[in-house]
Structures are given as C-alpha cells and as structure tokens.
Amino acid sequence: MSLPPSKQKNKTRFFYALSLGMELGFLIAIPLIIFLLLGLFLDKKFETFPIFLICGILIGLGATFVDVYYLVLPFLEKRSGKRSVDKQ
Numbered sequence: 513m514s515l516p517p518s519k520q521k522n523k524t525r526f527f528y529a530l531s532l533g534m535e536l537g538f539l540i541a542i543p544l545i546i547f548l549l550l551g552l553f554l555d556k557k558f559e560t561f562p563i564f565l566i567c568g569i570l571i572g573l574g575a576t577f578v579d580v581y582y583l584v585l586p587f588l589e590k591r592s593g594k595r596s597v598d599k600q
Contacts, residue, residue, distance in 0.1 A: 539579040547572030 514520070551568020555561050 536580065536583065539583060540576050543575040543579065544569070544572040547575065 547568040548565070549568075551565040554564035554568075558564070
C-alpha cells in the first residue's frame with residue numbers, strides 16, 4: 513500500500529533534511545579530526561608539541577569552513593534568486 517502524494521513528499525523532505533544534517537556533521541568533524549591527529553603525529557615525530565597541533569587545528573577549521581560553504585552555497589543562491597523574483 514502506497515502513501516498519498518502529500519505524505520510521500522513530506523517523508524521525502526524529512527529524509528533529505530536528515531541526510532543533509534548528517535552530511536553537515538561529517539563535513540565538520542572529519543577534517544578537524546584528521547588534521548588534529550596529523551598535527552599530533554608531526555609534533556611527536558619532530559618533538560615540537562604545540563606547533564603542529566595548532567597548525568593542524570587551524571588548517572582543519574579552514575577546510576571545514578570551505579566544505580560547509582560549498583555545501584550551503586546552492587541553498588543561499590536559491591534563496592537569493594527567489595527574493596529577486598519576488599521583488600520584480
């Protein structure tokens with residue numbers, strides 16, 4: 513038995529929002545963890561404790577910002593396009 517079209521559309525939107533939230537979570541967590549661990553590894557190898565750790569965190573934050581920006585950009589463009597159509 514299939515769902516009515518309105519309930520099917522709501523279910524599809526829910527799963528799309530859920531997948532987008534999970535993708536956003538991974539986009540934030542993965543680069544930070546990878547560059548943090550890389551910084552710790554390099555600090556242990558060269559015996560310069562906070563230098564590579566701090567650099568790894570900063571690079572991870574930069575990579576996270578870029579990833580999130582490119583994920584959110586289509587939504588921002590769609591929203592601004594909708595406003596410009598409404599003003600005309």
